[in-house]
Amino acid sequence: MKIGIVGGTGDIGEGMAMRLSPIFEVIVGSRETEKAELTCKLGSETLKKRGLTCSLTGVSNQSAIDDADVVILAIPFKHLASTLETLHGFDGKTVISPVNPMEKRDFFTSVPPDDGSAALMIKRLLPKDAKICTAFNTIAANKWKALDEELSYSVPVCGDDADAKDEVMGIVNKVSKLQAFDAGPLAASCMVESLTPLLLNIARYNKMRDVGIQFR
Numbered sequence: 001m002k003i004g005i006v007g008g009t010g011d012i013g014e015g016m017a018m019r020l021s022p023i024f025e026v027i028v029g030s031r032e033t034e035k036a037e038l039t040c041k042l043g044s045e046t047l048k049k050r051g052l053t054c055s056l057t058g059v060s061n062q063s064a065i066d067d068a069d070v071v072i073l074a075i076p077f078k079h080l081a082s083t084l085e086t087l088h089g090f091d092g093k094t095v096i097s098p099v100n101p102m103e104k105r106d107f108f109t110s111v112p113p114d115d116g117s118a119a120l121m122i123k124r125l126l127p128k129d130a131k132i133c134t135a136f137n138t139i140a141a142n143k144w145k146a147l148d149e150e151l152s153y154s155v156p157v158c159g160d161d162a163d164a165k166d167e168v169m170g171i172v173n174k175v176s177k178l179q180a181f182d183a184g185p186l187a188a189s190c191m192v193e194s195l196t197p198l199l200l201n202i203a204r205y206n207k208m209r210d211v212g213i214q215f216r
Contacts, residue, residue: 003171004029004068006061006075006087009039012098013074015144016136018043019151021054023174028056029064036060050147065089070096070167072136077101077118081125090130094164096171097122097189098136100196107204108197112190119158119189133159133168134189135180138196140210151176153212156183156192181215 036058
């Protein structure tokens with residue numbers, strides 16, 4: 001399976017690429033192809049030092065979409081709409097959104113768009129046959145990059161296409177010790193997206209770092 005990461009040179013995208021590339025063919029996209037190539041070179045070297053082989057290719061964001069079977073949108077919410085307006089080729093593809101619309105005020109708070117969630121906004125902006133799922137929303141960037149640590153978290157997955165949801169849950173369950181849970185239709189994504197500001201507030205007020213969730 002080929003997984004393309006749009007925004008793959010950001011903090012979350014870079015960590016995702018290193019975690020996923022020993023398992024899948026990962027195509028790292030960026031607005032600057034040279035930056036994507038450098039990220040892949042450094043990522044490959046980091047993994048090789050740990051005795052891991054990987055498949056990492058750096059390309060433009062558009063090429064990452066064109067060449068992938070599944071696309072991850074590792075884009076900050078504030079840049080989401082403007083980035084998607086410049087891209088195409090999502091038709092018929094499974095698209096994973098780990099995007100959380102939030103702001104840091106006196107505390108972290110969820111600020112969903114008029115659509116109700118980032119996932120529903122993505123659904124509106126992409127072709128009707130693109131299969132949108134939320135996943136990975138509650139995993140901190142630092143944890144993705146902490147390659148010597150196991151990721152022992154629960155991952156809620158929302159989506160309207162049953163096959164796409166199964167596909168995404170299968171991807172989740174292959175990464176470290178992550179465990180996917182069906183969290184309902186895409187309309188439920190607002191609840192998943194609001195977990196991240198909650199976790200950040202818990203971490204802040206309890207002097208913790210990189211808080212995650214587990215369902216038992």
